Amino acid sequence: MQRTLDAAREALDQQPDVGTDDDLQLALLLSYGLSYGGVVECDDRWEWHPAQVAVRTAIEDLFEQQLRERVEIGELPHPDAESVAAYLFAATAEDSGPSLSRYLAKKATREQATEFIVHRSIYTLKEADPHSWAIPRLTGRAKAALVEVQSDEYGGGQPSRMHSVIFAKTMTGIGLDPSYGAYIDRAPAVTLASFNMMSMFGLNRRLRGAIAGHLAAFEMTSSIPNRLYGNGFRRLGYDSEVTDYFDEHVEADAVHEQIAGRDLAGGLAEEHPELLPDIVFGARACLYADGLVGAHMLERWQAGASSLRAEETVTV
């Protein structure tokens, strides 16, 4: 493990762009995988092994630093719940990048739609889990709000309605393997980075403002795109077994965005005004990271190429 730490430090000394570095993002994903479970088969004690933690935090430090350099915060709203919610709704509405959801709805081929699901699977098979790390780090209105949203994400007591389980059904329905990790090697760095950023925000208590802001922005950019994704899969001839996931999110996230914006992010800002800059950072980082993933897919497809990494040919 010391060799791994040395290799990580050597790689980081080159000041790589962490968000687009396949090796560093894979290393982070595997590291967080030790905390989530179900990603790496190894001795469970690796989760807290000092060298493992040192590798994770070394990569996180540069990743976070670069995110903060690239994500513009701008003028902050007043730290009351309604002002914060209004600010976040406005910030997420002005996100004007190329629209992956419109492309999926109108133009994507079956192959491209399948690639889209592969990208999504990196996070969505663990949907809601990164934000759940924050529950014990919050109090009061913000905590109650996060639990309310997460309870719905986890099916409201029905395992078959857990969003990650509904998504696995979508994967099976289009002929993909729904076991976690099946496509890690095919996912480019930006896709891993989007999920790793959530894990970093969720697993570091000091970043609880960022994970709250992230969830608010994530929910606010979900219900309308999911309607379009569902329409795209219907256009391609898939039935409700495949589209159930998207249809569920149209209704669910129209609820969640209100709770996450007002009670989670807004409630947290009211209780802890000192966290407001990180709440906004987390929200804008969500838009930034997901914008990179969407732009990557659209650029590759418009160039007539696959948006996934080539099948691995292992060289040692």
Place this chain on the structure above:
Amino acid sequence: MSAEDSPAPVTIVACPDGPLLVRGPAQIVDAEGKPVHRSRRTVALCRCGVSTIKPYCDGTHKLVGFRTDPQPEQQSRPQSQLQPEA
């Protein structure tokens, strides 16, 4: 739970520029009184009129610039908070 706990009340949050958020055991029925399928504990009811899944909200109010009247607490907010930064 203490003995004096009563059943959870129904609350409806009128979200500014957004839906009506319903918590608690409200029964949502159609014009003939038949229950409308409710698949989650907290639901958002459309009040802009353009949702594709009425009576529930699908977020489309954000695309049509739906605005509700200012809330009472916003109207009564001190002037200093309404002024742009100098």
